[in-house]
Amino acid sequence: MLGEGFVHAVLDSTDSLIFVKDRESRVVYANDAFLALYSPEERKHVIGATTAENFAEDEATLFLEEDRKAFASGQSEIVEEITDWEGETRILSTRKTVYTTEGGEELLLAIAKDITALKNREHALTRANRQLREYAHSVAHDLRSPIAAIISGVSIIERDKNSSLSERATLVSKAVKESAHGLANHLTAMLEAAKSDQLGLTFKRTDLNLVLEEVRFNLSALLISHGAKILSPRLPVVVVEPTLFRQMMQSLIENAVRHAGVEKPVVKLTVRRDGGEYEFGFCDNGPGIPKEKRHLAMKPFSKPEDGHVGEGYGLGLMQCQRIAQLHEGFLEIPEEKTAADDPTIVARISAELQAR
DSSP, rough: HHHHHHHHHHHSSSSSSSEETTOOOEEEOOOOHHHHSSTTTTTGTTTOOOHHSSSOOHHHHHHHHHHHHHHHSSSEEEEEEEEEEEEEEOOOOOOEEEEOOSSOOOOEEEEEOOOHHHHHHHHHHHHHHHHHHHHHHHHHHHHHHHHHHHHHHHHHHHHHHHOOOHHHHHHHHHHHHHHHHHHHEEEEEEEHHHHHHHSSSSEEEEEEHHHHHHHHTTHHHHHHHTEEEEOOOOOEEEOHHHHHHHHHHHHHHHHHHHHSSSSOEEEEEEEEEETEEEEEEEESSOOOOOGHHHEEEHHHTTTOSOOOOSSTTTTTTHHHHHHHHTOOOEEEESSSOOOOTSSSSSEEEGGGGOOO
């Protein structure tokens, strides 16, 4: 037999952060990668301590909530941000699974992969794509004026009574104008493409993690001003219309942040495959949408009816509903929200789009 020492050597040699907790969220085992989150002086005190003791209050609350969810359902998966002892932000993709010891005790096994570098690459790619669209828009816009001047100049020469163009010169001037008009039309198409990423509805395989990163970037000012967080598991690669799907995701997250009704909104995404559909849940730590206001939420650009002066529901769930329908799916508001993990909004799309 290889023995317990060999098992510990294997666990300590991996880059994954591995730890085990009991029902009181006390850490009963942690490998070297997990202990490296703490300062050298703190590491010897990690075993036996609870999450609440080791992290800031807001982080501890989220972690304890995930622990409770995992013990209740048997497992959980989430992408979370933590700050290590050196002040560096680490992004972890963590899966927690309940297992029972030979003595009958239920423990929580957690394996976390550090995806900070991956997230940074996704963020850099998002920024590059955004800059490329902005550059295309700028170039197209700047070139329209000189092209218009060329067309106008050639027309003036053609109409000038003091000028006598040969047959060949007349054909050349006509060709110049046609080429300039064609280029102008092409630039107009570039401007439209820069506004909507692409013309028409083009469904294609899309990494939704990149879409979410772009949403984070677009909403960064809002998230900072509200002290809000977005939590999400690793999202799948699916066939969607990228522009519309990003628009829907951004609108749902933005509305959740603005209308959560709590001091520090936390929006958590969930995803599961259900037969021929993907179900995306958008959960927030607020009380949910009251029944009496659901008819408002489903109206485009609706405003609160309670006399409150402020922002309305933005794009509106009705518009998001249309986007979901274009993906052969639908948007729904669950009947009631009884727990923090209950989704406020659920978006379903057809997995059969993969066949397109």
